[in-house]
Amino acid sequence: MLLARSLWARFVWLGVALAAGGVLLAAPAPGQRKSTDPVPVALAWAQAQRDTIAASLPDGTSYTPVIFLDAHSSVGTAESKDGKFLRLMLTGADAPARQLRALPVGEHPSFQTFTLAGDVLAWAEGTDGGHVRLWSMNLRDSRPARLVTTDTGQAAFYQSQYDLVIAEGRLRWAARGTGGETEIRSVALTGGPVEVRREAGTWQLSAWPWLVDGVNSAAGATTLRNLSTGRDVPVVHARKRATTDCSPTWCRVVSLTGDGANRIELMHPDGTARKTIAGDNSETAIADVAPLDRFEVYSQLGPNSDLAGSTGLLVYETTTRRTVEITPSAGKILYRGGVLWWSTGNLESIVWHSLDLRTV
Secondary structure, eight states, rough: OOOOOHHHHHHHHHHHHHHHTTTTTOOGGGSSSOOSSOOEHHHHTTSOOOOESSSBOSOOOOOOOEEESSOEEEEEEEEOOSEEEEEEEEEEEEEEEEEEEEEEEEGGOOOEEEEETEEEEEEEEEOOOEEEEEEEEEEEEEOOOOEEEEEOOOEEOSSSSTSSEEEEEEEEEEEEOOTEEEEEEETTOOOEEOOOOOSSSSEOOSSSSEEEEOOOOOTOEEEEEETOOOOEEEOOOOOSSSEEEOOSSOOOEEEEEEOEEEEEEEEETTOOOOEEEEETEEOSSSSSGGGTTTTTEEOOOOHHHHHHEEEEEEEEEETTTTEEEEEEEESSEEEEEEEEEEEEEEESEEEEEEHHHHOO
């Protein structure tokens, strides 16, 4: 998302990033802020845990976080200093960086999706052969990573925190089946045979034990399915020419107003509690709907967004019905497992920032 830009624009952007510090924004005096204005994060969530993470490791290699344990500790990727391996690294404030896995760069490796349950981290990795393998590791002991299975089918990942799910002692994921089916696959975290459950249609995993359909539909979700009970919950579609994405609790409806502006709404799957939370130049920022059933994360385009390669990052809080400004200038925006993180900076200098929404 960080685009090439003129030298003048880089200086402007760097100044904004340094002044904002990611989240530590000076809050305006109460009398200077309208009740409908976004509340600065430092004022709204002063107790929330957050941190700033360098985009390089002590050995000088570039580091990209892919999942956070909390606001201060993360797992991410970095090439080895000699450029021969892509490493999976665990970093934190109280311990040196620790290598979890290393894959030869010559095999064009990728770490594709991650999930965390307690101390257990699981992930999918692949190489240029195209085959996906699932691994797991207990991050609190010294045992090496364990290959869980190579029997992954045609695994389907959608940049959601639910692409991989650890539930009831098993690692679970969705895969494309034949004849318009979706395979819901699972395997014990210790390895063993893979169990396959087939569901007609195209589905993706949501909060366990739920599935949601509409992955390949312009209209989005129409049904939620509980795998434990077999119960289907229909999703109300109250607007034409809108895309609806759902969790078991909330649905996000994205549409255009009559004058062509964007509109983002939240509602329950049955259509109740419907509320417009953002409009004008707003855009969805993450795949997951209403993280923790409390927040909706979105971005706001500004007049210099195309030039600077950045957007405002905002969060709507469903319990208070207020909007919180996280930063006016975010580059990449990601979320997983309760932690929101984003980048600031430019092509020469990137800084990562984290906010643990579980501590709000």
